Amino acid sequence: MAELPTHFYLASASPRRAELMQRMGLRFEIRPTHVEEDDSGSQGPEVMVLENAKLKASTLSELEPEALVLGSDTTVAWDAHVLSKPIDLADARRMLHMLSGRRHTVYTAVSLYWQAGGLAHTFVERSDVRFQQLDDARIDQYFARVNPLDKAGAYGIQEGRELIIEHVEGSVENVMGLPIQALEQTLRELGFDFWN
Known part of the structure; x- marks a missing residue:
């Protein structure tokens, strides 16, 4: 086994993921990858996010084999719709x-x-979200506060949630784009210490 990696890279341009990793107290650098993601959901939402996350992480890991790389992907699924x-x-x-x-699932x-340590570890976290009843006036109010265009499912949970969300089961941070509780547990189990 190679020595433990000294660098930790986030293979994402998502400001929310970076903010959550900062909140965890992790030392990392942002290194977005430019890959062709599959957003079709043709194999189901869970497989879709798994494959996209692996693609981001493996692509950067090939360029930076000595570093630990984190790739992530989030989607909103209701019924059969991604x-x-x-x-x-x-x-x-x-x-x-x-x-x-x-109610829908994130x-x-x-x-x-x-790569240098032979590690490829991927997991999926799910959270269930129930929306309030929304009319056009409420949606207009939400759009006045939140830009829906850069968010899966056209909403984010960190701002304006009282306007649209009734209840969340599971990790709220998972809905934001990174399940920090599960990530912390996984990093510790794998023996990585990137805490400040």
């Missing part, structure tokens, strides 16, 4: 109407790669 980022505000409104008054996959 809700990726909306293409415009009309699409975002359609998604929120679809989720209104209903899946986040985390993939940890360390």
